[in-house]
Amino acid sequence: MIATCELLPDERTALWEASEEVAAHGPSAVDRSRLPHRIQAELASFARDSGRSGVLLLRGLEVGSLPPTHSDGEAADLPAHGTAGSMMHLAEALGTMIGYADEKHGALVHDVVPLPGEENRVEGSGAVPFDFHIENAHHPLRPDFIGLVCLRRDHDSVAATRVASCRMAVELLSEDVVQSLRVCEFFSHYPGSFTRDAIDEPAPIGPHPVLFGSVDRPFMRFNSHNTTCVSKRGRAALAQFTEALEHVCHDIVLAPGDCAVIDNNVTAHGRSAFTPRFDGNDRWLRRFYAIGSIPSTVEQMMESPRVIPQIPQLKGLW
Template sequence: MTAPLFELTDQERSALWRQAETTVHHGPDGVGEDALPARVKDALHDFGRDPGKTGYMLLRGLEVGVLPPTHSDGEPATLPGHGTAGLGMLIAETLGTMIGYADEKSGALVHNVQPLPGEETRIEGSGSVAFDFHIENVHHPLRPDFIGLICLRQDHERTASTRIASCREALELLKPETVRSLRQCQFHSNYPGSFTRDSTVEPAPSGPHPVLFGSPEKPFIRFNSHNTTSLNKAGRAALRVLAEALEHVCHEVVLRPGDCAVLNNNIATHGRSAFTPRYDGQDRWLRRFYAIKSIPHSVREMMDGSRVVPPLPAIEGIW
């Protein structure tokens, strides 16, 4: 099964870029109902309502504008005020509410995913080694419902892939006893590196929580192959079987400039293949953003009009 591919026309591409360049200066609060071309808006709404079995869609043909080198003298480019951030705002606001996390990248709403010198082996956006299947922010009680990955620049070989695997496709390969184990509250998830980069103390893992939840036919997933563990032998065995099933149903998506992969973060896990950065200004570069369908009123009060979810210690009493 292939995921929906939506290709923009030249007219849609130009109209969306003009709007994106305006939006980035006013922020996502200014995104109106008619900000996107009708056909693009309808495609995103349809995906938001029904993500299908694969849990992702691919937008193709976005403008990415004029780009600086990915790095200069080892320092990453940040692109403040660039139209690609506006694209993220427009897409996120069409799917839900764009958010950031105070604990992650200082609350930034748009993240740059680019290799950094000396961080090649890190299991996060700054690394270049293979990154196995995970959802974003597995440890967090208020996880994003959607993530978007906009490709600005490919790796030199143009072979690095975003690897996407749906729990709903993997479910067909799992035995009932494995599914029962994965639905039990016997799993814990450690904080990802993007949340602990500046911390000197390792936070206690979240949990216990199930890995699969929701209806039997259309489950949701809470899983990070690097961070989710179980103290139970059967639980550990179930995690291994799940990882194998996700590998079996994996979609290898080689994003090219102007592509945006939009994932339902409760259905589609993702990872990346390894690549070799050269730090010559032309390395692989993606931009990532989050969207959420609803935020509890108590959390909204603490956010005080911002789009940044407060640090976990401030909200952990709500769940």
């Protein structure tokens, strides 16, 4: 079961008023006391223990007045919109809102929309199936949590956010397969969002395990598109793990005002296919990252607040 929390009308209004005020100033301006106490408590509890499902669905967020999803083929830009402020409040309740210097130029709020000519890309700008992955499996400092806020559904209301917990999936696997996934012999390639402007393809990161942590409360580091293994045993284990994730998957068709908060160490996510029309009313999500803590060494390397430095600067972390 997916834990769900729906904002009451007064909570929705209070959060929106606070969000509009803070949107232009950034997450450092967030006053945590402005987030309704009940919602703050739900998020704090989830951050401490996301349970077996690793997902919390918040419903009833205000999305305000929106421009067309696209303009002349470019995604709409909403830097100081109230939804950015809402995401800042939610992220800060989970930990610290972050971005990555080598992804989307360090942006803290990401707009996820289909783009003309990129429909077949297996990433946020595409419309084809996007199979199970955690965010930034290749990275030594991955987000602990991600939030996906729906501003618009797709025209046909068929594009589902797919979530699958490794804690549920491992229950379907043999002990031998689980042990194979715990071996440090897997490599993860950079996702397209990190290499869009790169001239050369960076070498994959690894070796690393796919599963780690305690037997009864495992974590994962996995991207079905980018995580590979040189051994036949490891490749077979990856295939069985992907099949198990599919078996425990929940499909959520987000409505405007819904926010799926996902434990990025426990639960993989993906997206089903849909058909964009590029008429201004296409599917539109906004995404944020949050992390429990940032190592002091990384903070001292940051050129911009909350923006994790480029990977070559972090080589000492793994």
